[in-house]
Amino acid sequence: MKAVSIYSYGGPEVLVQKDAPRPHIDVNEVLVQVHAAAINPVDWKVREGQLKASLPHTFPLVLGWDVSGVVAQIGSGVGRLKVGDEVFSRPDILRDGAYAEFVAIRESEVVLKPRSVDHVHAAALPLAGLTAWQALFDVAGLVSGQRILIHGAAGGVGHLAVQLARNRGAQVIGTASATNHDFLRKLGIDEVIDYWTVRFEDVVRDVDVVLDTIGGAVQERSMKVLKPGGILVSTVSAPSVGSADEHRVRHALVVMQPNAIQLTEIARMVDAGKLGVCVETILPLSDAAGAQELNRRGHTRGKIVLQVVEQSDR
Numbered sequence: 001m002k003a004v005s006i007y008s009y010g011g012p013e014v015l016v017q018k019d020a021p022r023p024h025i026d027v028n029e030v031l032v033q034v035h036a037a038a039i040n041p042v043d044w045k046v047r048e049g050q051l052k053a054s055l056p057h058t059f060p061l062v063l064g065w066d067v068s069g070v071v072a073q074i075g076s077g078v079g080r081l082k083v084g085d086e087v088f089s090r091p092d093i094l095r096d097g098a099y100a101e102f103v104a105i106r107e108s109e110v111v112l113k114p115r116s117v118d119h120v121h122a123a124a125l126p127l128a129g130l131t132a133w134q135a136l137f138d139v140a141g142l143v144s145g146q147r148i149l150i151h152g153a154a155g156g157v158g159h160l161a162v163q164l165a166r167n168r169g170a171q172v173i174g175t176a177s178a179t180n181h182d183f184l185r186k187l188g189i190d191e192v193i194d195y196w197t198v199r200f201e202d203v204v205r206d207v208d209v210v211l212d213t214i215g216g217a218v219q220e221r222s223m224k225v226l227k228p229g230g231i232l233v234s235t236v237s238a239p240s241v242g243s244a245d246e247h248r249v250r251h252a253l254v255v256m257q258p259n260a261i262q263l264t265e266i267a268r269m270v271d272a273g274k275l276g277v278c279v280e281t282i283l284p285l286s287d288a289a290g291a292q293e294l295n296r297r298g299h300t301r302g303k304i305v306l307q308v309v310e311q312s313d314r
């Protein structure tokens with residue numbers, strides 16, 4: 001099969017497409033024929049070696065941990081899925097990923113993809129969708145009537161978080177460049193702030209939750225906009241304890257975990273028309289390096305996806 005792997009950490013040039021053996025599956029695993037694999041910031045962070053302390057990978061390593069495809073083979077212990085099922089998944093990040101024609105995944109991490117969208121759009125959902133879900137509901141405990149500020153509202157995690165929060169009945173404020181404001185209004189956002197021209201802490205007060213997908217100074221400044229007892233949840237870095245204490249707010253770093261129940265619920269919401277996914281750019285597998293560099297610029301609207309199999313179904 002074709003696979004895009006790295007043999008060392010480095011710049012985009014270390015991504016190499018080569019023929020590789022099809023992955024072997026264990027008894028509780030399925031072999032998925034990859035139709036599409038989404039790009040996430042973690043892909044280029046791994047490639048650059050930024051995460052080598054927490055994610056001890058070995059080389060060669062196939063990157064890409066967001067996939068939609070078709071079950072091509074099942075292990076003898078697999079009971080829920082069968083060959084031919086159309087599925088999506090966020091596979092284990094410690095193993096080879098989905099920048100390839102096939103990927104081996106534990107059955108527990110794979111669910112049926114939403115029927116109403118193609119593989120390209122389905123592939124864009126698992127990692128960002130599960131992150132948004134877990135940050136909002138498992139960590140922040142967001143409930144109807146609360147107010148939330150979402151930084152990076154137009155990004156992969158952000159644009160899904162906006163919709164999940166609105167569905168939950170929260171009032172949603174977001175930060176984004178002006179070019180993304182109409183996009184976010186169509187997703188139902190209540191208020192959007194152009195972070196280039198307005199300091200969000202000058203116009204936002206007393207929110208219950210901040211979802212921080214940016215980190216650094218944005219995270220630090222966000223402490224001021226929370227009401228006492230409110231919570232800042234970051235996808236990027238653990239907030240400083242001192243600053244949170246000073247503002248009498250809570251804080252947490254979310255580390256997304258694969259979750260088949262939540263992913264099934266995400267698929268159900270997509271099929272019910274309650275959750276949409278935006279794919280800004282579609283590129284071929286052979287342009288994985290270009291796709292990563294595009295995402296690395298930090299202004300992706302929604303998601304960038306590698307299309308591995310041409311779609312003829314829709």
Ligand SMILES: NC(=O)c1ccc[n+]([C@@H]2O[C@H](COP(=O)([O-])OP(=O)(O)OC[C@H]3O[C@@H](n4cnc5c(N)ncnc54)[C@H](OP(=O)(O)O)[C@@H]3O)[C@@H](O)[C@H]2O)c1
Binds near residue numbers: 040218
């Ligand atoms: N902990 C976890 O489990 C986990 C899971 C998923 C992601 N993450 C991390 O979370 C971060 C976000 O991931 P993602 O996939 O959403 O990234 P992404 O899609 O690449 O985010 C791009 C978005 O960031 C926005 N942005 C850039 N600078 C901004 C600023 N100063 N203020 C507000 N928005 C800004 C851009 O908005 P404009 O184009 O409108 O300027 C763009 O829409 C990454 O660092 C990623 O590694 C962590």
